[in-house]
């Protein structure tokens with residue numbers, strides 16, 4: 001049996017409450033310069049599904065395996081130490 005990370009293992013519900021006590025259930029990000037704040041976002045909704053649900057249909061679902069690039073978006077953040085925007089590409 002694998003060792004438990006809980007000091008006093010209880011029921012599944014109690015364990016989940018202990019493990020997630022410090023977690024947040026909101027998400028804030030920017031899309032095309034607009035701030036988006038989501039309370040309790042659906043953890044099974046992909047970024048592709050979200051973007052298309054708000055009318056941004058330029059991102060498509062092609063192979064659904066990360067091979068064709070149809071769902072590629074640019075993810076960027078501002079690096080304050082280097083004073084520049086840093087980019088990466090991601091299949092969503």
Ligand code: FES
Nearest residue numbers: 062063064069071
């Ligand atoms: S749908 Fe093909 S890479 Fe995402």
